[in-house]
Amino acid sequence: MNEIFRIHSTLGTFWWILLGVFFVIYIVLDGADLGAGVFSLLLNNENDRAAVMSSMAGTWDANETWLVVAGGVIFGAFPLVYGATFNYLMIPLMFALWGIISRAVAFEFHVLAKSSRKFWGFMFGFGSLIAALFAGIALGATLLGFSMTTGNAQGIQVANDPFVNTVPHFSGDALSFLSAFSVWTGIAALIAGGLAGTLYLCARFEQNDPIYLKAHKAATLFSFLALAAVVITLIWSYAIMPDAAKWTGSGWFGWLILLIAILISAYKMMTNHAAHRDFSALLWCGAIVVFMWGGMWATNFPYIIPQTWTISAGANPANDLAILTLFMTGFVPVMITYNIYQIWVFRKRITHLAGYESH
Amino acid sequence: MIIEDTLPVLLSRLDFAFITSMHILWTPVTIGMSWLLFFLEVAWLKTGNEHWYRLQRFFEKLFIVNFGAGVATGVTMEMAFGILYGPFSQAVGPFFGNILGFETITAFMYEAGFIGLMIFGWGKIGKGMHAFSTFNVALSSSLSAMWILVANGWMQSPTGIVLKNGLFQVTNWWTAIFNPNFNIGFPHMWIATVELSLFFFAAVSAWFILKNRHADLFTKLLKPTLLALIIITPLQIFIGDELGREVAHDQPTSLAAMEGHFHTYLPDGKPNTNWNLIAIPDVSAGKNLFSIQIPHVLSLLETHTWDGVVTGMDHFAPNDRPNVWVPFYAFRVMVAIGFFLFLMALWGNWLRLRGKLTAEHLRKNPLFLRLLVFSGFLPYLAVWTGWWTREIGRQPWVVYNLMRTWQGVSHMGVTAESFWLIGYIIFEFMVWGGAWYFFTRVIQKGPDMNSPVIGSSDQDAHSSGGGMAKPAFAKPTMNKQH
Numbered sequence: 154m155n156e157i158f159r160i161h162s163t164l165g166t167f168w169w170i171l172l173g174v175f176f177v178i179y180i181v182l183d184g185a186d187l188g189a190g191v192f193s194l195l196l197n198n199e200n201d202r203a204a205v206m207s208s209m210a211g212t213w214d215a216n217e218t219w220l221v222v223a224g225g226v227i228f229g230a231f232p233l234v235y236g237a238t239f240n241y242l243m244i245p246l247m248f249a250l251w252g253i254i255s256r257a258v259a260f261e262f263h264v265l266a267k268s269s270r271k272f273w274g275f276m277f278g279f280g281s282l283i284a285a286l287f288a289g290i291a292l293g294a295t296l297l298g299f300s301m302t303t304g305n306a307q308g309i310q311v312a313n314d315p316f317v318n319t320v321p322h323f324s325g326d327a328l329s330f331l332s333a334f335s336v337w338t339g340i341a342a343l344i345a346g347g348l349a350g351t352l353y354l355c356a357r358f359e360q361n362d363p364i365y366l367k368a369h370k371a372a373t374l375f376s377f378l379a380l381a382a383v384v385i386t387l388i389w390s391y392a393i394m395p396d397a398a399k400w401t402g403s404g405w406f407g408w409l410i411l412l413i414a415i416l417i418s419a420y421k422m423m424t425n426h427a428a429h430r431d432f433s434a435l436l437w438c439g440a441i442v443v444f445m446w447g448g449m450w451a452t453n454f455p456y457i458i459p460q461t462w463t464i465s466a467g468a469n470p471a472n473d474l475a476i477l478t479l480f481m482t483g484f485v486p487v488m489i490t491y492n493i494y495q496i497w498v499f500r501k502r503i504t505h506l507a508g509y510e511s512h
Numbered sequence: 513m514i515i516e517d518t519l520p521v522l523l524s525r526l527d528f529a530f531i532t533s534m535h536i537l538w539t540p541v542t543i544g545m546s547w548l549l550f551f552l553e554v555a556w557l558k559t560g561n562e563h564w565y566r567l568q569r570f571f572e573k574l575f576i577v578n579f580g581a582g583v584a585t586g587v588t589m590e591m592a593f594g595i596l597y598g599p600f601s602q603a604v605g606p607f608f609g610n611i612l613g614f615e616t617i618t619a620f621m622y623e624a625g626f627i628g629l630m631i632f633g634w635g636k637i638g639k640g641m642h643a644f645s646t647f648n649v650a651l652s653s654s655l656s657a658m659w660i661l662v663a664n665g666w667m668q669s670p671t672g673i674v675l676k677n678g679l680f681q682v683t684n685w686w687t688a689i690f691n692p693n694f695n696i697g698f699p700h701m702w703i704a705t706v707e708l709s710l711f712f713f714a715a716v717s718a719w720f721i722l723k724n725r726h727a728d729l730f731t732k733l734l735k736p737t738l739l740a741l742i743i744i745t746p747l748q749i750f751i752g753d754e755l756g757r758e759v760a761h762d763q764p765t766s767l768a769a770m771e772g773h774f775h776t777y778l779p780d781g782k783p784n785t786n787w788n789l790i791a792i793p794d795v796s797a798g799k800n801l802f803s804i805q806i807p808h809v810l811s812l813l814e815t816h817t818w819d820g821v822v823t824g825m826d827h828f829a830p831n832d833r834p835n836v837w838v839p840f841y842a843f844r845v846m847v848a849i850g851f852f853l854f855l856m857a858l859w860g861n862w863l864r865l866r867g868k869l870t871a872e873h874l875r876k877n878p879l880f881l882r883l884l885v886f887s888g889f890l891p892y893l894a895v896w897t898g899w900w901t902r903e904i905g906r907q908p909w910v911v912y913n914l915m916r917t918w919q920g921v922s923h924m925g926v927t928a929e930s931f932w933l934i935g936y937i938i939f940e941f942m943v944w945g946g947a948w949y950f951f952t953r954v955i956q957k958g959p960d961m962n963s964p965v966i967g968s969s970d971q972d973a974h975s976s977g978g979g980m981a982k983p984a985f986a987k988p989t990m991n992k993q994h
Contacts, residue, residue, distance in 0.1 A: 211628035214583060218624035222616045224590050229613020232605020239594025239601075240922040246591055247932060251939050254584040258943050261580035265950045306599045306923035307520060316919050319678025320602045327928040470681055473606040477613060484617050491625040498629060498636055 188350020190281025289342025715888025
């Protein structure tokens, strides 16, 4: 029996790491797209907004799909976490999904629209904003954990119900997700998205293009805001999250190195940005996300949802995890490869004139 | 009243039914039409005939409008299991969650990885690579349909699992994946997507021929479309019958509801072989208040014998019986559409055999064309009614005979559920209305016969756009429509 438990714990941890990787890829790629959408609200020319949209026309769908992959992996490897957490996050996910829907159809409709062009342009930007804000709120709410019971989720009691007193379900109410901290993480997500989005636009537009100039200025502002947001979030997390006590525990040296790595990346990002090495700046921004997400993932260990679900309690039985590993692991590098190819095809810088091209 | 019909549970069902019904409006075109676009592209590459290229690019525009809506509503689906049916997601996680995980990794992402290249890659990647991308979109969306049908088929006929500690733990992956319902349900759904897309082609073609715009071009498309339909439409009826027999075998309550079949035996002790053409069912009384019956047809349909026994509703406890109204009538609508579309395919090919499938002949007697335009809408209704039959027929179970629907519903109140429903009604109708508006815009504009064919020598000169700096990134599909 011990063997089985060991396999279970190993495979669970493997998928927990892979899940972290998928989330990071999603945040780096779609964070930039969403942020660019938010930034597009500041552009007052509909053709400029169209140019922002065409900068990501070939890749936004794949970028967004990393979220679906992360969702699929939670469902596939950690269904107990999936069922309870998504139930808890009903309201913020609902809004985020409405944002995602608005943005997705705006992409396809904006290029065809004439009289409704302004409306779909707004839906693109506003949808991006709502999606980023509520995804951030959902993340903050998740970090705070939630209450559970093993009774029937609807409170219906019958004799010999095989589904009670086994798996714990979410037991809070619809607004449990709402707290000062989760609202703050929503705002912080918007700031981070704004930074990633403007850095991304700098890397996508010709350096003498008016959109580039605007995005470049905005990115400088966002980088200072983001720095402040990171500091506030770290202090706040340390104050309220039990697992954050690790940071000053016996392993403090490791955490200090991580913090230094984040600060160096931030410095590199800002200097590269100032020197108009746009792609490098974008990559350093990605490095910050990787370090911060990795740090968050490590802080939560062995929990997948802090103080609520541990990796092993939330994972599928060993047999199912083994099947998932066997069949799906090989696809991960394939998936990453064709995504890189698609991004590479659409790598060239564009100008604001791309917005006219669509009509 | 069964628990599934009390307000919070009923609302959760409506919440899910609404987003699924709206999602299935888009996916059949994505799945079916991507194959048709691939064939058009191959026809162009093989024959060098520009007409296939023009048609491909035209239908691709409609495909794009449809695709965005499909993805947007599909992301919702992936999350909605956990949001609305959390305890269900947990209990079925070991199998169902894995299958959904398979779907996102091997299909959803696979499709997303090539859709950008397919739509915006024209002129940026080689022709061969482009055709390969279209092929990958087609294959991946079909794979997606396959995994979803594995998951849903398993809910209809759960095999290969054992219920332990509140979880459905898999004992045999092969029997769980290739569950009896999936083996026929997937072909039925996949063929439906192809049939729907072919009728989409046929209806749009008929409209252009009626309007006498590009009439010859669209007649050229109509011929192979109708030829494919003469194979697809009867095949679909045959597979549908097979699926009906499968349901009769594995899900007798659903079959009884579909056929309004309340009494297994007649009062004189003989098997009740009557098939109800129409009926006014009364579930609480356990009988039909009124019905038009044809003897022996039910036994012929479900057992392929003259008077085989078909299990009726009276065989099951009252709280195990599904609603009858919806499955009974939805099923009939679907079957009627299936036969009507078969007749349309016959008619079209008969016209062709007599040499009358030319734009000129067709316009002289426009009834065929008008009915063909009408037929473009019918497969959508058939897909809807088919799924309503399937899902409502399975009630009151979410996993047939193992987990009741109320056992799977999330912890949420009527307010949150109503909020979801109203919000999604607004957003999904925005998507639906927008998509249909832009479908009509694209169709009214018609195919672009002027811009240079991608890869041809005069393309570069043309796309510089009259003195404007040449954008490094263009949306080739939307080019030159000033």
